[in-house]
Amino acid sequence: RIGIVFFFSHFRPYSSNAQEKIYCLSPQTSNGKIERQRYARKQSRKELFMKLVIVRHADPDYSIDSLTPTGWREAELLSERLVKTPADAYYVSPLGRAQDTASYTLNRLGRKAETLDWLREFSYPVKLPYLDAPHLSWDFLPGFYSEIEDLYDPVKWKEVALMREAGIGTYYRQVTDGLDRLLESHGYKRNGKIYDVLSANRDTIVFFCHFGLECYLLSHLLYISPVALTHGFVAAPSSVTTLNTEEREKGKAIFRCASFGDISHLYCAGEEPAFSARYCETFDCEDERH
Numbered sequence: 130r131i132g133i134v135f136f137f138s139h140f141r142p143y144s145s146n147a148q149e150k151i152y153c154l155s156p157q158t159s160n161g162k163i164e165r166q167r168y169a170r171k172q173s174r175k176e177l178f179m180k181l182v183i184v185r186h187a188d189p190d191y192s193i194d195s196l197t198p199t200g201w202r203e204a205e206l207l208s209e210r211l212v213k214t215p216a217d218a219y220y221v222s223p224l225g226r227a228q229d230t231a232s233y234t235l236n237r238l239g240r241k242a243e244t245l246d247w248l249r250e251f252s253y254p255v256k257l258p259y260l261d262a263p264h265l266s267w268d269f270l271p272g273f274y275s276e277i278e279d280l281y282d283p284v285k286w287k288e289v290a291l292m293r294e295a296g297i298g299t300y301y302r303q304v305t306d307g308l309d310r311l312l313e314s315h316g317y318k319r320n321g322k323i324y325d326v327l328s329a330n331r332d333t334i335v336f337f338c339h340f341g342l343e344c345y346l347l348s349h350l351l352y353i354s355p356v357a358l359t360h361g362f363v364a365a366p367s368s369v370t371t372l373n374t375e376e377r378e379k380g381k382a383i384f385r386c387a388s389f390g391d392i393s394h395l396y397c398a399g400e401e402p403a404f405s406a407r408y409c410e411t412f413d414c415e416d417e418r419h
Contacts, residue, residue: 178331178376179315179317179330179332179333179334179374180332180334180371180372181334181336181373182216182371183336183346183369183370184211184230184231184335184336184338184368184370185338185339185343185364185367186226186230186339186367187199187203187204187226187367190226194224194226195225195229196229196230197403200230202400203367203403204230204234205233206367206395206398208233208234209394210394212234212237215238215240216332216333216335217333217334218315218333218335219231219234219240219241219334220335220337221242221336221338222250222342223248223249227338227339242335245307245311246307247303247307248336249342250341251300251301251304251342251345252341253265253296253297254266255295255297257269257273257291258273259273263295265341266292267355267356274356274360281354283353283354286355287301301345301355304342304345304346308346312324315330316328316330324382325381325382326376326379340364341359343364344358344359344364347372350372364389365392365403366402367392367395369391369392370390371387372385372387
C-alpha cells in the first residue's frame with residue numbers, strides 16, 4: 130500500500146468555538162509509539178458564519194439497520210467530540226444506523242433531533258449494462274462512468290439515460306427541496322446557485338445521515354455533480370464534514386466546505402477507521418471488496 134503525506138500552508142487555522150478542544154498527535158516518542166495529546170486553545174475570534182455539520186453514521190450492520198460493535202465505539206467517540214460544541218439544531222435520518230449514531234450525542238446533551246425523511250440514504254437503483262440486477266445510483270465501476278462525460282456535469286448528469294430512466298432527478302429534487310426548505314427556515318433562501326440572506330445568523334446545524342445522501346447534499350450546496358463526489362470522495366463511518374457560510378456581498382451567501390470526512394476523533398483515541406464505503410486499494414487484495 131502506498132501512503133503519501135503533504136504538508137502545506139494556506140490560511141491560519143482557528144477553532145470555530147472558544148471552548149472547542151483540538152486534537153493533535155505529538156512527534157514520535159523515543160519508544161516508537163505515538164503519544165496522543167489533547168489541548169484546549171482559547172479563541173477570541175467569534176463565529177461570523179452559519180455552520181452545517183454533516184455526520185455519516187458509524188460502522189453499519191446493514192442486516193439489522195443498526196451498528197456493529199465497532200460502530201457503537203465510533204458513535205461514542207464521536208459524541209465526545211460533538212458535545213464540546215453543542216449545536217442549535219439536530220436533524221437525523223429515519224434509518225436505524227443514523228438514529229443509533231446520533232443517540233450517544235443527543236443523550237449526553239439531553240437534546241432531541243428532528244427526524245427528516247429526506248435525510249434517508251439515497252438508495253434508488255439504476256440499471257447498469259454490466260449487472261443483471263438494478264444497482265445503487267452512486268456506485269459505478271470506473272471503467273464505465275469515466276467514459277460518460279455528462280455524468281461529470283452538475284446539470285446534465287440527471288439527463289444521462291440510466292439516471293433519467295430511473296427517475297433519479299426526481300428523487301434528487303426531493304432531497305434538495307427538503308434541504309432548501311430547512312435552510313430557508315434558518316434564514317438562507319436558495320436563489321439560483323447561491324442563497325439570499327433573509328436573516329444572517331451563526332446557527333450550527335447537525336445532520337446525522339449517510340455517505341451517499343451526504344454527497345447529494347454537497348452536490349446541491351457546491352454545484353458539483355454528485356457522481357464526481359460519490360466516486361471521487363469517501364466519508365468513513367462516523368466522519369464529520371463541515372461547511373460555513375460566507376457573505377462577501379451583502380445579502381448573498383454561499384456554503385463553503387471547511388473540512389470533509391474528518392475522523393480525528395477516531396485517530397486520537399487509537400481507533401482504526403472502519404473500511405465501510407471503501408473498496409480494494411489494489412486489485413489483488415482478495416480480502417477487500419471490489
